[in-house]
Amino acid sequence: MGTGTRHQQFGRYLCLHLIGNLNTYIGKQLGGTDYVRDREAEFTTRHVPKTELLARLATTSEVVSRTLAALSDEVLSEPYPEEVLGYPMTTHYFLTHLNGHLNYHLGQIDYHRRLLTSGQRVTYVQ
Numbered sequence: 001m002g003t004g005t006r007h008q009q010f011g012r013y014l015c016l017h018l019i020g021n022l023n024t025y026i027g028k029q030l031g032g033t034d035y036v037r038d039r040e041a042e043f044t045t046r047h048v049p050k051t052e053l054l055a056r057l058a059t060t061s062e063v064v065s066r067t068l069a070a071l072s073d074e075v076l077s078e079p080y081p082e083e084v085l086g087y088p089m090t091t092h093y094f095l096t097h098l099n100g101h102l103n104y105h106l107g108q109i110d111y112h113r114r115l116l117t118s119g120q121r122v123t124y125v126q
């Protein structure tokens with residue numbers, strides 16, 4: 001994800017958006033972190049270095065993994081702490097919604113990967 005093209009910048013925006021989304025709705029709301037989201041910056045911040053994005057992703061992944069592993073069946077059946085969609089729902093229901101939202105963006109990421117690689121096969125790093 002270099003700094004050159006419009007498509008590369010869009011990839012950065014998606015990455016920042018998913019980092020903000022996961023840190024807010026899982027890290028802060030369910031894990032009790034003190035994350036403060038700047039949603040507007042997720043779509044306007046330019047030229048974030050790849051190394052910084054990868055570091056933020058790694059931190060977010062740790063927060064999400066730790067938080068989800070700690071959720072009990074009881075917590076999953078309780079109301080989600082925020083009415084994100086304008087009405088109350090269980091934590092389980094909201095996490096199902098969030099899964100759909102993330103998969104929507106995964107499709108966008110794959111589409112942009114194809115644009116950047118001219119559809120060539122790529123090797124993923126975990």
